[in-house]
Amino acid sequence: xxxxxxxxxxxxxxxxxxxxxxxxxxxxxxxxxxxxxxxxxxxxxxxxxxxxxxxxxxxxxxxxxxxxxxxxxxxxxxxxxxxxxxxxxxxxxxxxxxxxxxxxxxxxxxxxxxxxxxxxxxxxxxxxxxxxxxxxxxxxxxxxxxxxxxxxxxxxxxxxxxxxxxxxxxxxxxxxxxxxxxxxxxxxxxxxxxxxxxxxxxxxxxxxxxxxxxxxxxxxxxxxxxxxxxxxxxxxxxxxxxxxxxxxxxxxxxxxxxxxxxxxxxxxxxxxxxxxxxxxxxxxxxxxxxxxxxxxxxxxxxxxxxxxxxxxxxxxxxxxxxxxxxxxxxx
Amino acid sequence: xxxxxxxxxxxxxxxxxxxxxxxxxxxxxxxxxxxxxxxxxxxxxxxxxxxxxxxxxxxxxxxxxxxxxxxxxxxxxxxxxxxxxxxxxxxxxxxxxxxxxxxxxxxxxxxxxxxxxxxxxxxxxxxxxxxxxxxxxxxxxxxxxxxxxxxxxxxxxxxxxxxxxxxxxxxxxxxxxxxxxxxxxxxxxxxxxxxxxxxxxxxxxxxxxxxxxxxxxxxxxxxxxxxxxxxxxxxxxxxxxxxxxxxxxxxxxxxxxxxxxxxxxxxxxxxxxxxxxxxxxxxxxxxxxx
Numbered sequence: 001x002x003x004x005x006x007x008x009x010x011x012x013x014x015x016x017x018x019x020x021x022x023x024x025x026x027x028x029x030x031x032x033x034x035x036x037x038x039x040x041x042x043x044x045x046x047x048x049x050x051x052x053x054x055x056x057x058x059x060x061x062x063x064x065x066x067x068x069x070x071x072x073x074x075x076x077x078x079x080x081x082x083x084x085x086x087x088x089x090x091x092x093x094x095x096x097x098x099x100x101x102x103x104x105x106x107x108x109x110x111x112x113x114x115x116x117x118x119x120x121x122x123x124x125x126x127x128x129x130x131x132x133x134x135x136x137x138x139x140x141x142x143x144x145x146x147x148x149x150x151x152x153x154x155x156x157x158x159x160x161x162x163x164x165x166x167x168x169x170x171x172x173x174x175x176x177x178x179x180x181x182x183x184x185x186x187x188x189x190x191x192x193x194x195x196x197x198x199x200x201x202x203x204x205x206x207x208x209x210x211x212x213x214x215x216x217x218x219x220x221x222x223x224x225x226x227x228x229x230x231x232x233x234x235x236x237x238x239x240x241x242x243x244x245x246x247x248x249x250x251x252x253x254x255x256x257x258x259x260x261x262x263x264x265x266x267x268x269x270x271x272x273x274x275x276x277x278x279x280x281x282x283x284x285x286x287x288x289x290x291x292x293x294x295x296x297x298x299x300x301x302x303x304x305x306x307x308x309x310x311x312x313x314x315x316x317x318x319x320x321x322x323x324x325x326x327x328x329x330x331x
Numbered sequence: 332x333x334x335x336x337x338x339x340x341x342x343x344x345x346x347x348x349x350x351x352x353x354x355x356x357x358x359x360x361x362x363x364x365x366x367x368x369x370x371x372x373x374x375x376x377x378x379x380x381x382x383x384x385x386x387x388x389x390x391x392x393x394x395x396x397x398x399x400x401x402x403x404x405x406x407x408x409x410x411x412x413x414x415x416x417x418x419x420x421x422x423x424x425x426x427x428x429x430x431x432x433x434x435x436x437x438x439x440x441x442x443x444x445x446x447x448x449x450x451x452x453x454x455x456x457x458x459x460x461x462x463x464x465x466x467x468x469x470x471x472x473x474x475x476x477x478x479x480x481x482x483x484x485x486x487x488x489x490x491x492x493x494x495x496x497x498x499x500x501x502x503x504x505x506x507x508x509x510x511x512x513x514x515x516x517x518x519x520x521x522x523x524x525x526x527x528x529x530x531x532x533x534x535x536x537x538x539x540x541x542x543x544x545x546x547x548x549x550x551x552x553x554x555x556x557x558x559x560x561x562x563x564x565x566x567x568x569x570x571x572x573x574x575x576x577x578x579x580x581x582x583x584x585x586x587x588x589x590x591x592x593x594x595x596x597x598x599x600x601x602x603x604x605x606x607x608x609x610x611x612x613x614x615x616x617x618x619x620x621x
Contacts, residue, residue: 040466040468042468050468052466052468057468214507236567239411246414246451246557247414247415247416247451247453247473248414248416248473249472249473249474249494253470259468260467260468260469260470260471261468261469261470262470262471263470265415265473265495266495266507268411268412269494269495269507271570272570272572275568275570275572276401276570276572279572280575283574299575301394301397302394302395302398302401303394303398304394305392305394305506305531305532306506
């Protein structure tokens with residue numbers, strides 16, 4: 001861990017931050033007053049809702065069996081998130097699915113998990129920690145646990161309450177919950193090495209985590225195993241899940257990691273940007289241009305007014321640096 | 332009114348006032364019907380389609396120009412792009428339209444006006460009931476979210492929540508940050524539609540477009556089916572585009588029509604009549620070739 005990376009992580013012990021990018025993002029968030037953050041609820045379809053506050057979007061699935069969440073935003077927002085869920089359902093939170101390990105998506109794990117519970121019985125009590133009043137289950141890809149526990153990578157261990165309680169290491173985990181099949185699909189080496197897509201088959205809604213966002217450049221956390229091409233492959237996986245209605249203004253709906261509720265057209269537009277910039281960078285790298293020369297040539301200029309920033313989290317320069325490094329390693 | 336009490340007279344007087352409150356607003360024009368496009372207006376743009384590299388008269392900025400120059404017409408062969416509908420700010424400019432209303436049958440209040448476009452049979456809704464626009468995190472659509480009000484004889488419409496679209500069908504983009512202000516004005520059997528496109532991402536100044544339609548009492552709109560098919564086998568994740576400086580087709584329009592290349596690149600200045608003086612001082616394509 002670099003000194004700067006360590007300093008950023010140590011400066012945010014309350015949030016239990018993980019990951020350099022997450023720490024930087026969280027630092028920006030920590031400066032804001034969470035008291036002023038409102039949790040807004042958007043109906044997506046059927047029993048699926050999207051909660052928008054600070055940090056990543058939360059997907060809420062409701063039903064007779066209980067409440068399932070995809071992601072948890074920041075810890076200080078947990079009481080507001082719990083209140084927002086209570087306005088939708090009187091059932092307990094049974095599952096939280098973490099799309100990846102960054103603090104703006106898992107920060108609320110501990111508090112939200114303890115606000116819920118797991119259905120137990122048979123030989124479960126005493127055999128698994130979460131069955132003893134430990135709250136809801138937190139499902140994630142194994143790499144999320146490995147990174148949060150400090151086992152993988154250079155990040156320090158975070159409090160155990162933030163860790164997932166139920167992990168998988170193969171390509172997909174499947175649940176049947178609240179009357180519908182749910183596919184939790186690992187998309188390797190994308191935004192990080194532990195990203196998952198969560199696809200609600202009956203509701204026809206997919207939550208993408210940070211492999212898709214409408215608010216900025218794709219974030220490639222190289223230190224956490226992310227790669228440019230892996231992120232593009234993940235976007236292809238999202239596209240493969242989508243069946244649009246005629247005209248592409250309906251059909252499968254997409255809850256992005258950040259930004260507005262989306263559909264196929266939004267994902268295609270984003271994927272187009274990722275492909276075009278990849279191809280430009282590759283041609284520049286092949287031509288022997290240095291990173292500084294590439295940045296000066298502004299290969300993403302046409303998309304800057306839509307996705308770029310020079311001041312807030314993940315600037316255009318930071319994106320180009322990560323993209324250059326990732327694509328150079330793949331050349 | 333002998334024998335009618337003062338209080339009862341007041342009640343009778345109030346009846347027409349109440350009825351008036353429920354009636355459509357004064358000046359509200361009936362736009363309902365089938366309206367046929369006037370295809371001589373911007374004909375090359377609408378029927379044959381725009382030529383590659385012609386951005387003249389569009390107030391685009393450098394970012395939009397770079398995007399347009401990377402655009403490849405081969406995109407239209409990709410299955411996921413074959414049935415993309417025209418965005419609402421372009422669809423009305425394309426062909427005939429049909430307009431109908433949702434009216435509360437009891438109060439006769441106008442709830443919404445719907446417009447169907449021939450192109451892809453898209454239907455837009457213009458809410459007339461005073462509702463708010465959705466929050467920024469709500470979904471964007473090709474038709475956007477529209478609210479309207481009558482201003483004199485004109486329906487004024489404000490549209491937000493647009494998906495990314497295009498100003499011209501040769502790759503000139505309009506971003507999802509764009510918003511529209513439209514006016515529908517009826518002059519007897521002629522309907523005029525104006526749209527101002529405001530796009531801070533890709534425009535130097537608002538873009539303005541207008542079209543005229545003729546009322547067609549016997550008009551019927553045909554279906555517009557579209558089914559995506561694989562026309563060419565591409566590798567997974569393929570997206571056609573030109574790298575900067577490699578689009579050889581950009582000069583075709585200039586050379587074919589003898590228009591200075593610089594004048595085809597668009598920009599706010601190219602919208603105005605004074606630009607003719609600038610063009611006169613620019614080198615013709617032949618001179619450039621020499």
